[in-house]
Amino acid sequence: MYSISRLHLRFAFKLAFAIVLALFVGFHFQLETPRWAVLTAAIVAAGPAFAAGGEPYSGAIRYRGMLRIIGTFIGCIAALVIITSLIRAPVVMLLVCCIWAGFCTWISSLVKVENSYAWGLSGYTALIIVVTIQLDPVTTPQFAVERCSEIVIGIVCAILADLIFSPRSIKQEIDRELDNLLVDHYRLMQLCIAHGEKEEVDKAWSNMVRRTTALEGMRSNLRIESARWGQANRRLKAINSLSLTLITQACETFLIQNTRPEFVTPEFRMLFEIPVENAADVHKRMKVLRRVISSTGEKNTPVTIRTWAGAATRFLLLKRGVASNTRISAVEEEILTDEVVIKVQSAERHHAMINFWRTTISCLLGCLFWLWTGWTSGSGAMVMIAVVTSLAMRLPNPRMVSLDFLYGMLVALPLGALYFLVIIPSTQQSMLLLCISLALLGFFIGIEVQKRRLGSMGALAGTINVIVLDNPMTFHFSTFLDSALGQIVGCFLAMMVILLVRDNSKERTGRTLLNQFVSAAVSALTTNNNRRKENHLPALYRQLFLLLNMFPGDIDRYRLALTLIIAHQRLRDAPIPVNADLSAFHRKLRHTADKVISASNDDKRRRHFEQLLGELDIYQEKLRIWEAPLQVTEPVKRLANILHKYQHTLIDA
Incomplete structure (x- = not known):
């Protein structure tokens, strides 16, 4: 049974207020189509709530509003360029606009998920403008300016509603999660030192990866909440890397004991046997651990425990x-600037190309449907196709998004008819009654949106789109019916394209991700101090999290990826002998590893991978000749064995 809390009611009032404020401002300033302002306010306010499954944290609505403004302006500029260049060839103009929508979807599939909304929006914004001005191209600049103005008004109304209804801060959640995360990091290390069951360790580390990723998402919310959290945001960014380091060192401790049970001395085993209940207990145990490491000496302390203790100490300092x-102290500043965080290239290029074709093909089919039937609302169907495909492609399950839109448009037909035929004609003489009627719509749908009810977002947008909120209001039932049916047909065609154009990129993306882990491990073989300071862990764990979502339950694939991440981290700290011969061979290894990732087919990939294996064998011989210590030869040998063992998975899987 789903209960409605105070927060759910507060957001429902917030959404209702945003809709009413946009409606009032639109009519007060005599906008030609106040519907766009109302629709924008509703979508900007409800979108983050639907994604979060409840009232969004402070800053989320404002950030989404800024993305919508950016996307709208990009789309308007693109529409003006397309129209002025191809006004004499309307069919070619529509074709180019469809390609532009596909191009924006392609980019949105490669950028960060939180920024993809702006690019998806810019694609269908251009299409809306091009389709709308077909009868009177001369009014294009005016229409673009009006649309931007109405959208900005809607966004401002949504932001004002968010500020008035006391947005909740995420800061307390972050403070609580940092304490819990520290305790669970200590327990994970306890489990790995005790060398517990593999399944238990796998469950514990995967949970820590997810929570660390969630903490990074919280940091993003805190960053956009207010500028006063700037210092905390810098610390949290470093804590993300430290948390990933703690996970890596704990798991490496477990893996080393598979072949060397004596790796952890009895003294440290006894030290980690004492249970902890809260962050204060961890703080006490860390003091004891540092004293033991100091008295034992670095050489007699397992390297993973020593590294783990250092990262946990820095975690505690930054957490406070x-x-x-x-203000950030000198010691904290040294921690924050110690390493350069590296960004990795997206592994979803094939997936992005499929999204490009899905959006482009569906928009082209919408154009053909419109031109062939001559249906007055064919343009509305075409626009809805672009909206659904542009917004659905970046999400993990595009089919469910398209289904949500379709259900929503089906609900919008009777709900919109009720407003169009009964409520609005009865209230149009009274602005107060009109505002109350739309406030009730926003309030009840606002509650359903927070439940993530299938079709709720589509119903909200579809209903506002089909009811008459123009200035002046006109009530032609045939126009309403055409508009409502156009929405339904557009959503149906978009869903059909998504179902027919299958996304077969999953295995290829998974293989690319694993090969990126291989490349990262090989790239750690360097004697260049600047390269050694490069921190690849956040990017690698981001890719690992993507792998977790793409292949749920495939524990062998996760273990392989984690092992390669551990190999990267260990080789990065390994005391490799400094000489010209090894440095030249390091460059050769990195070049071959890059070829494995960029290979265009399986044969080339297999050939480059076999070349990499051969070069690693030669490299091990060179290390023996140059008398490299065990801290270097052991992880290199372990990496070579992993690549030999999982050769089929890395090339053909």
């Missing part, structure tokens, strides 16, 4: 700074 949000 996040809680207080005070």
